């Protein structure tokens with residue numbers, strides 16, 4: 001298969017991937033978690049490191065000596081202090097954490113950019129995207145591989161237009177990022193909900209009923225009994241998803257389900273980091289205060305002693 005087909009397959013294959021009947025098929029929900037580690041500072045600061053640096057970057061610090069870690073942290077502090085007043089505020093820290101968390105998204109867009117920007121003008125037009133992604137289909141509109149390219153293309157175009165704020169059908173890097181990762185952008189939330197509903201709402205009545213909800217995560221395995229987690233999901237639907245208890249989820253209820261927004265993890269972490277390192281309790285941090293508590297913010301060989309032992313055993 002060539003690259004175009006592969007790209008299409010990336011989205012399709014995840015959508016159509018068959019799962020074992022008793023295994024839960026997970027829709028991509030936007031869980032704004034900062035780390036998959038447990039947040040227990042009595043044991044380790046791993047969660048804080050992931051939150052502050054992003055999980056990938058956090059790993060790279062674990063190889064450094066404490067001196068090197070402090071030095072790099074000092075350089076980061078200069079970047080966090082956006083207004084250059086010599087203090088890092090809770091707000092600046094929160095923005096930094098949000099940026100660090102999105103780094104993998106920026107990297108992902110960067111890695112795809114060259115391929116779509118055919119004329120290398122630093123912008124990606126809908127025509128460029130369509131030609132690269134659907135060129136094969138457009139040349140041969142009736143391929144025999146069972147995929148509905150037409151429908152996918154219509155859907156992509158709709159999403160592209162939504163991401164393209166100024167309506168010129170040409171995406172800047174920011175707009176293209178919103179196109180590829182709509183769940184990260186407030187102004188794309190409605191289309192994320194719409195696409196999700198179209199996927200699940202098999203009878204196309206504009207609502208997700210209980211059977212459609214279950215059908216999206218579980219395919220019946222002949223006459224086998226429903227596993228326990230499916231029963232739990234049924235209860236979840238009735239108790240929490242279908243808030244107005246009319247037996248089905250409307251747009252708002254679907255939005256609450258896939259894009260929960262009740263808790264700002266970045267803000268909570270920023271507050272926590274300030275609280276833990278603000279020695280003179282003036283509500284903001286100096287570079288010295290941060291570097292003094294460097295092991296809270298970043299790892300190093302010293303704080304990574306246990307892991308180093310494990311790594312040593314492996315070789």
Ligand SMILES: *[C@@H]1O[C@H](CO)[C@@H](O)[C@H](O)[C@H]1NC(C)=O
Pocket residue numbers: 118125127128131
């Ligand atoms: C897209 O493909 C069509 C048909 O081959 C061509 O006419 C058009 O110029 C292409 N557009 C871009 C931006 O490459």
